[in-house]
Amino acid sequence: MSHTGTLGRILLIPLVLVLLSGPAYGDFQPQLWRGLLGVADLPAGYNAWKPTYEPYDASSSPACSAVLDELEFSKPRFRGVEYATAGFAKGKFGPWVLETLRRYPSVATADLDLDRVLGVLRNCSTFSHAYRGEKAAVITLKVTPVKMSGVGERSKALWITANTNDSWAYGEVLVLARTRGTVMVLSQLAFTPPDAKTAQAVVNRAAAKMGTVAGR
Amino acid sequence: MREIDAFSLPPPSTERLRLLFLTVAAGAFFGGYWFLVLARDGWRAQNGACGQLAQVADFLDCSTRILVLQSLAPLAGPALVAVLVVLAYVAAPAMITRWHRAEPYAPWPEAVRATVEEAGLSRPPVLMVSGRGLLPRMFTYGRYPRYRVMLPGSIRLYAVTDPSTVTATLAHELGHLRNRDVDRTYLAMFAAICLALVTVVPMGLSAAMTTGATPAFSVTWRNAVLALLVAATFAAAIRAREHDADLRAGQYRPVEMDALLSGGRQERRGLLRLHPRIARRLEVLRSPALLMRPSVAEAVASGIAAGVIVDELGVILQAVLPVPSLVAYWAAGAVAAFPVSGVVGLGLWRAASARTLTWGATLGSGVALGAGLVIGALLAPRSSVQWNLWLSGAPDYTAVAALDQILPGTAIWMVAVLLLLTTLITGWLALAARAWIPGAGPRAWRYAAPFAALLFAVVMGTWFVAARLAAAERWGPADLAALVITPQVALFLMLLVFLSSLALWPRVRTAPAAAALLPAVPLVLVLPLAPLLVAQAPTPVPVGQAARLPDSTQAGAICLGLYTVGTAAFGAPADHPARARLGELLRDSDDPLLRQVGDMFLRGARARSQDLAAVAWTAFVRRCDHLNRYPGRSVPDPVSPFPVEGW
Numbered sequence: 001m002s003h004t005g006t007l008g009r010i011l012l013i014p015l016v017l018v019l020l021s022g023p024a025y026g027d028f029q030p031q032l033w034r035g036l037l038g039v040a041d042l043p044a045g046y047n048a049w050k051p052t053y054e055p056y057d058a059s060s061s062p063a064c065s066a067v068l069d070e071l072e073f074s075k076p077r078f079r080g081v082e083y084a085t086a087g088f089a090k091g092k093f094g095p096w097v098l099e100t101l102r103r104y105p106s107v108a109t110a111d112l113d114l115d116r117v118l119g120v121l122r123n124c125s126t127f128s129h130a131y132r133g134e135k136a137a138v139i140t141l142k143v144t145p146v147k148m149s150g151v152g153e154r155s156k157a158l159w160i161t162a163n164t165n166d167s168w169a170y171g172e173v174l175v176l177a178r179t180r181g182t183v184m185v186l187s188q189l190a191f192t193p194p195d196a197k198t199a200q201a202v203v204n205r206a207a208a209k210m211g212t213v214a215g216r
Numbered sequence: 217m218r219e220i221d222a223f224s225l226p227p228p229s230t231e232r233l234r235l236l237f238l239t240v241a242a243g244a245f246f247g248g249y250w251f252l253v254l255a256r257d258g259w260r261a262q263n264g265a266c267g268q269l270a271q272v273a274d275f276l277d278c279s280t281r282i283l284v285l286q287s288l289a290p291l292a293g294p295a296l297v298a299v300l301v302v303l304a305y306v307a308a309p310a311m312i313t314r315w316h317r318a319e320p321y322a323p324w325p326e327a328v329r330a331t332v333e334e335a336g337l338s339r340p341p342v343l344m345v346s347g348r349g350l351l352p353r354m355f356t357y358g359r360y361p362r363y364r365v366m367l368p369g370s371i372r373l374y375a376v377t378d379p380s381t382v383t384a385t386l387a388h389e390l391g392h393l394r395n396r397d398v399d400r401t402y403l404a405m406f407a408a409i410c411l412a413l414v415t416v417v418p419m420g421l422s423a424a425m426t427t428g429a430t431p432a433f434s435v436t437w438r439n440a441v442l443a444l445l446v447a448a449t450f451a452a453a454i455r456a457r458e459h460d461a462d463l464r465a466g467q468y469r470p471v472e473m474d475a476l477l478s479g480g481r482q483e484r485r486g487l488l489r490l491h492p493r494i495a496r497r498l499e500v501l502r503s504p505a506l507l508m509r510p511s512v513a514e515a516v517a518s519g520i521a522a523g524v525i526v527d528e529l530g531v532i533l534q535a536v537l538p539v540p541s542l543v544a545y546w547a548a549g550a551v552a553a554f555p556v557s558g559v560v561g562l563g564l565w566r567a568a569s570a571r572t573l574t575w576g577a578t579l580g581s582g583v584a585l586g587a588g589l590v591i592g593a594l595l596a597p598r599s600s601v602q603w604n605l606w607l608s609g610a611p612d613y614t615a616v617a618a619l620d621q622i623l624p625g626t627a628i629w630m631v632a633v634l635l636l637l638t639t640l641i642t643g644w645l646a647l648a649a650r651a652w653i654p655g656a657g658p659r660a661w662r663y664a665a666p667f668a669a670l671l672f673a674v675v676m677g678t679w680f681v682a683a684r685l686a687a688a689e690r691w692g693p694a695d696l697a698a699l700v701i702t703p704q705v706a707l708f709l710m711l712l713v714f715l716s717s718l719a720l721w722p723r724v725r726t727a728p729a730a731a732a733l734l735p736a737v738p739l740v741l742v743l744p745l746a747p748l749l750v751a752q753a754p755t756p757v758p759v760g761q762a763a764r765l766p767d768s769t770q771a772g773a774i775c776l777g778l779y780t781v782g783t784a785a786f787g788a789p790a791d792h793p794a795r796a797r798l799g800e801l802l803r804d805s806d807d808p809l810l811r812q813v814g815d816m817f818l819r820g821a822r823a824r825s826q827d828l829a830a831v832a833w834t835a836f837v838r839r840c841d842h843l844n845r846y847p848g849r850s851v852p853d854p855v856s857p858f859p860v861e862g863w
Contacts, residue, residue, distance in 0.1 A: 091764060092763070092764075092777075092780065092781070093764075093765065093766035093767070093768075093773070093776075093777055093780075094766070118863075122863045132428075142853060144856065144860055145860065145861050145862065145863050146856050146858035146859060146860055146861060147858055147859045147860070147861040148858050157858065159856035159858065159860070161853035161854055163851060163853055164772075165847055166847050166849075166850045166851055167772035167775075167776075167843065167844070167847045167851060168768075168770050168772030168773040168775075168776055168851060169770065169772075169773075169851050169852070169853050169854060170773075170854065171853070171854035171855075171856065173856075173857070173858070190854075191766050191767070191768035191770060191773045191854070192767060192768050192769070192854070193854045193855065193856065193857050194857060195857055196857040196858055199857055199858075
C-alpha cells in the first residue's frame with residue numbers, strides 16, 4: 001500500500017466527522033460580514049475607512065472608557081463571540097460611520113451582554129480621557145440616551161459628545177440593536193450632527209442587513 | 217624647493233574663533249528664547265489681548281508686533297553672555313597677576329631684551345615673574361594694548377644656566393603677541409564657559425522641570441554636544457595658533473626653537489589639549505607647508521557651527537526683516553558664510569598657494585562641510601523638539617528645520633544636493649585659486665573670499681528654507697524645488713553660475729583643457745533641479761486640488777483641519793474658487809475674527825487678488841495658532857438630532 005493512500009484515509013476520518021457534526025453553533029449560519037453596511041448602503045460620498053485606536057493615558061471612569069473601547073473598537077474581543085467590522089468616511093474630516101456586528105452563542109447571552117453594557121453606560125453621563133506627553137489633550141465625553149425609532153428585536157440609541165481641550169467637539173449617534181443572537185453597534189460621528197432623518201435611515205438599513213445574517 | 221611663507225595669508229584659526237563666537241551667540245539666543253518666550257507661556261497676556269481685538273487688521277498688526285518682539289527679546293541671551301565675557305576679559309589680567317602674586321621682571325638680561333626687540337612688536341609687553349611656586353611654562357595674558365608675559369619664578373636662574381631655552385620659549389610667547397592671539401583666546405575661552413554656565417546647564421534644568429523627560433533630554437544632549445563642540449573648536453584653534461607662534465619665533469630664533477622642541481615634554485593627549493604634539497610642532501617648524509593643507513575636521517566643525525547659526529539666525533531675520541523668507545535666510549547664511557569661507561576656503565587657498573592642494577582634499581572639504589551643515593541642522597536646539605506639541609504656549613514657527621520630520625526620500629535628496637553644492641563651491645575655489653594665484657599672488661584671496669561667501673550664503677540659506685518647508689509640510693523633492701526656486705530665484709542662481717564661470721577665465725586661457733570642463737559646471741548645478749524638471753510642474757506650487765477643511769462652524773475644528781492639510785487648503789496660486797470655498801466656510805465660523813478672514817478670502821477671490829488672499833491666509837494661520845495655544849472660550853457640545861429620553 002502506498003504512503004499516499006494511508007495518508008488519505010487518515011485525513012478522511014476527521015473530515016467526515018466535521019461534516020457530520022456541522023458548524024460550531026449547531027447549524028449553518030451565513031458569514032457575519034455579509035450583514036455589514038457597504039458603501040452603496042450609505043449616502044453619496046462615503047468611502048471605506050479604517051479607524052486607528054489611540055490609547056489614552058488615564059480615564060476619570062475606567063469602566064465607561066472600557067465599554068466605549070469595547071463597542072467602538074472591539075477592544076478586547078470576547079472568546080466565543082464572532083465579530084465583523086466596517087468603517088466609512090466622507091472625506092478626511094468625516095462624517096464617519098463605524099459598524100460592528102457581534103454574533104453570540106445564544107439570544108440569552110446577547111441580551112445578557114447588552115444589559116451589562118447598558119448598565120455601565122447608565123453611569124457614564126460625563127467622564128474624560130487624558131492623553132499625556134506629545135499632543136497632550138483632555139477629551140470630555142458625555143453620554144445621553146436619545147429616542148429613535150426602534151430597530152431589530154431590542155435597541156437603544158445614545159448621543160455621545162467628545163470635547164477636546166475645549167477647542168473642538170464632535171457628536172456621535174451610537175445605536176445598539178439586537179436581532180436574535182446578533183448585536184449591532186453602529187456609530188455615526190461628525191463635527192456637525194447629521195439630521196435625524198438621514199441618521200435614522202442609516203440605522204434602519206444597517207439593522208435590515210444585520211437581520212439577513214442574524215440566524216436563529 | 218620654493219620657500220613657503222606661512223604668513224602670506226591669514227590663518228584659518230582666526231575665522232574659526234569667529235565661528236565659535238557666532239555659535240555661542242546662537243546657543244545663547246535659543247537660551248534667551250527659552251527663558252523669555254517659551255518658558256513664559258509664549259506671552260499669553262499679550263497674545264490674549266491681540267485675540268480680543270475686533271478688527272482682523274488690528275489683530276494682524278498686534279500679532280506681528282509680538283512676533284517681532286519675540287524674535288528680538290532673546291537677543292538678551294547673547295547680550296548677557298557678551299556682558300559676562302567682557303567683564304571676565306577686563307578683570308582677568310588683574311586676577312591672574314594677583315593669583316600668581318606676580319611682580320614685574322627687572323632688570324631684563326641682555327638675551328631677554330634682544331629677544332623682545334627682535335620680535336618686532338609695536339609695543340613691548342610687560343614681563344612678569346610668578347611668585348606662586350613652580351610654574352612649568354610661560355604664558356601670555358593681558359588685554360589690548362597692554363600685554364604681559366608670565367615667567368616662572370625660576371627665570372632668573374634659568375636665564376643664566378639655560379639662556380637659549382629661555383629666549384626660545386619667550387620668542388614663542390612673543391609670537392603669540394605678534395599673531396594677536398591674547399584677546400581672541402581669552403574672549404573665546406570665556407565665551408565657551410559662559411555658554412555652558414548661562415545657557416546649557418540652566419536650560420537643561422528648566423526644560424526638565426517645565427516639559428517632560430523626552431524634550432528635556434532632547435534639548436540637553438544637543439546643548440551639551442554644542443558646548444563640547446565649542447570647547448573642541450577652541451582647543452583646535454589654540455593648537456593651530458601654537459604652530460603659528462612657533463613659526464614666528466622660528467623666523468628669528470630658528471636654532472633655539474628647534475632645540476627647544478626637540479627636547480620638549482609632551483602635553484597629555486586628548487581632544488581638549490591646548491598644545492599640538494611636540495613631534496608635530498617640530499615637523500611644522502621645519503616644514504611650514506604642513507600647515508598649508510585643508511583639514512576635513514575643520515570643515516566638518518565649521519559646517520556644524522554654520523548649521524546651528526543659520527537655523528537660529530534665520531528665524532530672527534525672517535521675523536524682523538521686511539523681505540521674503542528666502543532673502544532673510546540668505547542674510548542669515550551670509551553671517552555664517554563669511555567665517556566658513558575664511559576657514560574652509562582659506563584652507564584650500566593656502567594649500568593652492570603652497571602647491572599642496574589635491575582634488576581629493578578639495579572634494580573632501582566640500583563633502584565634510586556639507587555633512588557638517590546637516591549635523592548642525594540636527595544639533596540646533598531650536599529644532600530638537602516639536603515645541604508646539606510639548607508646550608501649549610509655543611508658537612507653531614518654533615519648530616524649524618527638524619530633519620526627522622522630513623519624508624525620508626526628500627531628506628536623502630536634500631542631503632545629497634547639499635553635499636553636491638558645497639563640493640562644487642570648494643571645487644570652484646580650488647579652480648579659482650589655480651587661475652588667480654599665478655598672476656595675482658595669494659592675496660587674490662581678498663576677492664575670492666567674498667564671492668565664495670556669497671555662494672555659501674545662497675546655498676546655506678536656500679537649503680535651510682527648504683528644510684524648514686519640508687519639515688513643516690512633508691513636501692516631496694519636486695514640490696520643494698518648485699516652492700523654493702521661483703523664476704526670480706532661478707534667474708539669480710543662473711547669474712551666480714555665470715559669474716563663477718567667468719571668474720575662472722584666466723585658468724581657461726592658460727589651460728585649454730580646463731575650458732572643456734566649464735560648460736559642465738552649469739549642467740551640474742542644474743542637477744538639484746532635476747526633480748522639478750521631471751515633474752514638469754505647471755505652477756510654482758504644485759499642490760493640485762485644494763484640500764477641503766472640516767465642514768463645521770467650530771473654529772477649533774476648522775483649525776484642526778488646517779493643521780492636518782497645511783497649505784494644501786490654500787490651493788494653487790490661481791485657484792480662486794478654492795479661496796472662495798475657504799472664505800464661505802470661515803464666514804460661518806463661530807469665531808468673529810475668522811469670519812472676517814472669510815470675508816477677506818471672498819473679496820480676494822472676487823477681485824482675483826493674490827495679495828489679498830495671501831494676507832487672509834496669514835491672518836487665518838495666525839488666528840488658528842492663537843486659538844490652538846490659548847483656547848480661552850469653551851466650545852459648546854453639538855446638539856443631538858434626536859430628543860433625549862431616560863434610561
